[in-house]
Amino acid sequence: MKKLFIAVLLVLLLAGCPKPDEEAPEVMITHPANGVEIYDDTVYVQITATDERGVDSVELYINDTLAIAFTKRPFEYYWITTNYPDSSVCSLFAIAYDYSGNTGYSDTISVTIRKNQRPIVSKPFGELPDEGIINTLYTFNATATDTDDDSVYIRFAWGDGDTSLWSSLVKSGDTISMEHRFINAGTYTIKAQAKDKRGRLSFWSEGISFKIVEQALHSLDGVNDFTNEMIAGIDPTGDITEAGQPTPHPLDLDTLWADIWNGKLWIGFKAYASNYGLAYGIYIFPNEIASSGATSDPWGRNVFYTTGNDTIFPTYILYFWHENNDSITSANLCKFQTNWNYTNIGSDKFIYNKNNDFLEISLPLQDIGNPDSVFIELFTTGGDKHAQDTSPDDPNVQFPNPDWSDIKTGISKAVKVK
Numbered sequence: 001m002k003k004l005f006i007a008v009l010l011v012l013l014l015a016g017c018p019k020p021d022e023e024a025p026e027v028m029i030t031h032p033a034n035g036v037e038i039y040d041d042t043v044y045v046q047i048t049a050t051d052e053r054g055v056d057s058v059e060l061y062i063n064d065t066l067a068i069a070f071t072k073r074p075f076e077y078y079w080i081t082t083n084y085p086d087s088s089v090c091s092l093f094a095i096a097y098d099y100s101g102n103t104g105y106s107d108t109i110s111v112t113i114r115k116n117q118r119p120i121v122s123k124p125f126g127e128l129p130d131e132g133i134i135n136t137l138y139t140f141n142a143t144a145t146d147t148d149d150d151s152v153y154i155r156f157a158w159g160d161g162d163t164s165l166w167s168s169l170v171k172s173g174d175t176i177s178m179e180h181r182f183i184n185a186g187t188y189t190i191k192a193q194a195k196d197k198r199g200r201l202s203f204w205s206e207g208i209s210f211k212i213v214e215q216a217l218h219s220l221d222g223v224n225d226f227t228n229e230m231i232a233g234i235d236p237t238g239d240i241t242e243a244g245q246p247t248p249h250p251l252d253l254d255t256l257w258a259d260i261w262n263g264k265l266w267i268g269f270k271a272y273a274s275n276y277g278l279a280y281g282i283y284i285f286p287n288e289i290a291s292s293g294a295t296s297d298p299w300g301r302n303v304f305y306t307t308g309n310d311t312i313f314p315t316y317i318l319y320f321w322h323e324n325n326d327s328i329t330s331a332n333l334c335k336f337q338t339n340w341n342y343t344n345i346g347s348d349k350f351i352y353n354k355n356n357d358f359l360e361i362s363l364p365l366q367d368i369g370n371p372d373s374v375f376i377e378l379f380t381t382g383g384d385k386h387a388q389d390t391s392p393d394d395p396n397v398q399f400p401n402p403d404w405s406d407i408k409t410g411i412s413k414a415v416k417v418k
Contacts, residue, residue: 021100025051027058029094034109039116039148039198041082047075049096049104059095086115117147119172121154121194123206126177129262132212137179144194144202146172153195156180157204159188169197182212218259218266220362222353226257226268232376232415233392240389242402250276251380251402256391258376258417260365265374265417267361269391271352273322278382280359284316286371289414298334298342302386303379306396306410314414316368320350320359328352328359333367343367377414387411 031046032038047070049055058070060077068077075094084090093108121144132138144152153166154176160183167176182188189207218225233256240249248254250273257268267282283305291312297303299319304311313336321330331350333343350361365371379387379397386409390397394413 021053021098021102023052023098024102025049025055025096025098025104027094027096027104027106029092029106029109032109032111034107035111037112037114038081039114039200041080043079043081043111045077045079045092047077047094047106049075049094051096051098051102051104054099056097056099058097060092061094062092063090081113084113086113088113114148116150116196116198116200118200119144119146119150119152119194119196119202121192121202121205124156124190124192124208128210130211131217131262132182132210133216134183134185134212134214135181137181138210139177139179140190140192141175141177142192142194142205143173143175144170144192146194146196148196150196150198150200152197155193155195157191157193158182159190159207159210160184160186166195185212185214187211217261218264218362220348220351220360222351222356222358222360224257224268224356224358224360226259226266230257230259230266230418232256232258232417233378233390233413235389235391235393239393240399240401245276246272246274248272249402250274251278251382251388253378253380253389253391256376256378256415258374258415260374260417263365265361265363265365265368267363267376267378269359269378270357271322271359272357274326274354274357275324276322277324278322278380278388280318280320280322281379281381281387282318282361283314283377283379283411283414284318284368285314285375285414286316286369287373289314289375292336293338294336294340298332298336298340299384301381301384302406302408303381304408304410305377305414306412308412311410318345318361318363320352322352326354333363374417375414376417377411379411 027049049058058075060067089112091108091110094106096104122142124140124142126139126141142154144154149172151169155166156164158180188210191207192205194202235253237248237254240252259266292315294313317334319332320328323329331345335341352359379390381387387397392413394411396412
């Protein structure tokens with residue numbers, strides 16, 4: 001009986017003892033994924049580890065070197081990759097330990113380090129005037145390229161405290177356009193910045209300066225808005241007369257105004273033609289008074305330019321024909337390139353205000369070769385005849401009465417537009 005009692009007691013004691021822990025922890029790297037390419041300078045590494053009786057610690061190895069040992073959750077690591085060369089292939093695995101000394105190993109993952117280069121963005125550009133007007137929309141462009149050929153976003157800093165939203169995603173090398181209006185006068189520096197699809201930012205571009213004024217210096221409206229500082233030439237009023245004609249005579253010229261503003265050559269003068277048929281001519285010399293190579297006037301008129309010894313013709317001549325019904329019926333920009341070429345200009349480039357006897361011209365500088373400076377002289381004529389009057393006053397053209405003979409006159413007082 002005593003032996004039976006001891007046997008039962010041993011069975012009960014053995015049944016109450018815990019089994020030895022021989023199960024290794026389960027561990028895996030859940031981020032990043034195996035085989036991915038890494039473009040970020042900092043990589044988030046996440047590890048999960050489980051064990052029925054608890055995880056004591058976890059180790060992360062990168063390229064077989066211990067990167068970090070964890071003694072508590074979360075098992076997360078921010079891996080700095082800036083010192084790795086481009087295209088480096090790196091291996092990562094983790095080891096987990098439980099409280100019984102069991103060891104679990106994760107699968108080894110492989111990732112490739114890619115150096116995400118900064119995109120490069122151009123400085124803003126566009127067809128902008130020399131001066132803008134407040135509350136007016138202007139279009140700015142910028143182009144971004146990415147060495148990795150990633151798609152890019154572009155935004156603009158307008159210099160007025162406002163920065164645009166990012167554009168839509170476009171291909172590397174594409175151009176983005178955005179509009180902006182400035183509500184206050186001032187000079188603003190506009191810059192552009194790019195961001196690739198992975199979030200890498202470019203440096204801000206070189207800025208462009210854009211001046212905004214409260215109102216336009218000139219507008220093509222037939223109203224004389226020129227100032228005294230813009231007077232290019234003066235000719236005496238009444239220096240040509242004719243019986244039966246008003247004073248000033250229709251052929252008479254007096255003040256010539258000219259200015260270069262907002263990428264245009266602005267010219268204005270009093271046009272007394274009224275019910276008289278005549279031509280207004282303007283010789284235009286870009287940069288310097290020099291021969292274009294032409295040997296005759298584009299309309300065969302007896303007009304030329306003289307420098308004293310030489311007879312020359314400018315590269316550009318504006319001709320307006322004023323009909324005797326007090327209207328401009330023809331307006332041409334004549335350009336010499338081996339031969340004379342004739343371009344009609346429209347109401348976007350000139351306006352004749354017959355009520356004010358004022359002819360105003362707004363000629364884009366690009367139409368005359370984008371010169372750094374311009375020299376001009378204005379004259380009246382008719383048919384195929386010589387010049388009758390000029391502005392500035394020209395000693396070669398002194399006719400107290402209209403003269404329709406076949407003599408030739410050489411004008412000689414072209415003035416530089418300020």
